[in-house]
Amino acid sequence: MNKEKLANIFSIVSMMFKSSYGNSYETMLNQLSIEEIKNNICYLHTKNVVVANEFEEVKEKFLAILNNVLLISDIKIEDIVITREEKDYEIRYIDNNNEYIEEESFDTGLKEEFTMENFVAGKDPEFAYIVANQVIDIIVNDKKNVITPYLIYGASGLGKTHLGQAIGNAVLAKRPDKKVKYLTAEDFNNEFLEAIRRGNFKDSDSRDRSGSFRQKYRQLDLIIIDDIQFFERVFNRGTGSVEEEFFNTFNTLYLEKKQIVFISDRNPADIKNMQERIKTRIGEGVIVEMQRPDFSTRIAILKKYCEENNKKVNDRALEYIATHVDDSVRELQGTLKGVIVSSELLDKPIDIDLVKEVLERRKTIIKSKMTAESIVKKIAKNYEISVEEIKSQKRQKTILMPRQIAMYLIKTNLMITYDAIGKIFDRDHTTVMNAIKKIETQLEIDRDFVKELEELNRNIKD
Incomplete structure (x- = not known):
């Protein structure tokens, strides 16, 4: 199978996995990608050892859904293997301490497929899209009237991550000299703990152990932190914790008028264990809620996907999908990907009959005989x-x-x-x-x- 077909299959399986076992696995799945299927083994890849370990706990469940999706083909997956690349380190000289340290090479965390051009701004997310363009303009042209922080929130699968990453990609396309970083709140927490473990801080008090961790984040021009609701799990553990480090990093960038973008599945006012000073800082910026797309926007999203992937699907089939899948952009695109993959595997034309077949199969896999x-x-x-x-x-x-x-x-x-x-x-x-x-x-x-x-x-x- 080619990369595109593999990616579509992984997207479908991930969507169905979350439908069966909950959106709490979204962060894990977003950091996995499918490499190949060879000799009845599916190879997945991640850069994150925590994600690899977490996936091992649910591998059998994921494997069952994967094989259900592949029922229409002659492929039977016997095992899933996780590959993980070793982190790339570079030696950096620290003048003020006259010593060498190892520091992880800078990775923006951005995925090039998320762009402002392929984001469909319908009626509800239009304001979020307008603000995003203003943020890009401010950073690219070094304007002083920054919109920081800019927080986008809403239910899972509405395109929040797409828009956040698109901001970063648009900035770097016009100003490659800018320092941009996208990461999840869980990534921030894990890196903080890893920095302590590796001794990248100077003394026993984590509040004062600046090291490379602080340098990495406090010199950014744009930081995009996704899934900030994750902080509920780790905040409220006293000074010296990740909460203190997060606030100090956030506050430093805020005072220096650097751009901060937060993404969340809910309003920050509803995030437990978050200090009032953090909520106050967030409230001083722009907060936009994204809601599920209306019918015309769902049609536009499907047509945009077909156009970008050079796929021909008749309007009746697209309208049928848009009518029966109305909760999220992710499910909408996942269903269309399922139709395309089924068409290729079965060598059938994409028409309304195939769409009905795919939707029925999805329901059968997930609900069995339930009502x-x-x-x-x-x-x-x-x-x-x-x-x-x-x-x-x-x-x-x-x-x-x-x-x-x-x-x-x-x-x-x-x-x-x-x-x-x-x-x-x-x-x-x-x-x-x-x-x-x-x-x-x-x-x-x-x-x-x-x-x-x-x-x-x-x-x-x-």
């Missing part, structure tokens, strides 16, 4: 409440939490719309979205809860 009602019944039974109670207006914690879990599992397994879920529980679209968001938040910060939901997910599929 919304069967999920509600099993969740109610598990928490020893009645179906009537779980659908009622009661808000006791013993009923509210199972109701939110049921909504989440219906969404992730059946992939039906928020409105459809709302009708089951006699709630509106917004209530369902908020309920699912609360479960996603809990999954990101509570590993015991992750295990609980994984067990529930297995039970409802039996």
Whole structure:
């Protein structure tokens, strides 16, 4: 298989994996790429040893979904192997201490496929796109009226990471002399801990151990930190922690009027354990919420993808996808990739019949024989409440939490719309979205809860 086809397969499997096991795995999957499939072994690649170790814990689950996706071909994957390149180090001379240190070579963290040109700015993300262009103009032309920090937030899969990375790529395209870095909050935390472990700091007090870690980030012209909601897990551990280092780095860049872009799945006001001084600093910048694309934007996104990848798909097929996949850009593009891969593997033309077949296969793989009602019944039974109670207006914690879990599992397994879920529980679209968001938040910060939901997910599929 060529690289494009492999990338499409990985994108589809990743999307289905998150649908089955939750968006808490998004950061891990974003740092993996597929290298090749050879002799019934799938080779994945990452630069991050933490990601490699985390993937090993869920490898069998990922393998099962991968083989389900490949059912239409003659390929049966027997194992998945992670390859990880060794970090590239360079020797840098430190004049003020008259000594040599090892320092990791600078990597922008940007992916070249994310550009401002291929970002489709529909009705809802249009303001985010306008502000992004202003940020680029300010950095490129060394203007003083910086928009910092610029925070983009919204649900998973809406194009936040694309827009953030596109800002970095646009700046470097026009000003390659600028120092730009994209990373996730988890990357920042891991690098901080690694710097302490390697002794890149000067004394026993981590607040004063400047070393190369601080130099790396405090001399940037643009820093883009994704998934800042991750900091909930590590903040509030006292001075000397990653929280203190993050604030000092953030504050230094802020005072020097350097550009900071944050990306989050929620408003910073809702991020737990974050100090008020950090929230205040963020509030002094520009905060933009990205929402799910409307129908016309979904069509534009699909057409843009076809144009960039030189694929011909008739309008009826695109309209069918846009009608039935309405929650995120990622799922939208993932479905189209699935149609394209199926067309190539089966040697079939891309038409509405193939689209229906792919959508049905996706549902079959994830939901098996489940229905919304069967999920509600099993969740109610598990928490020893009645179906009537779980659908009622009661808000006791013993009923509210199972109701939110049921909504989440219906969404992730059946992939039906928020409105459809709302009708089951006699709630509106917004209530369902908020309920699912609360479960996603809990999954990101509570590993015991992750295990609980994984067990529930297995039970409802039996």
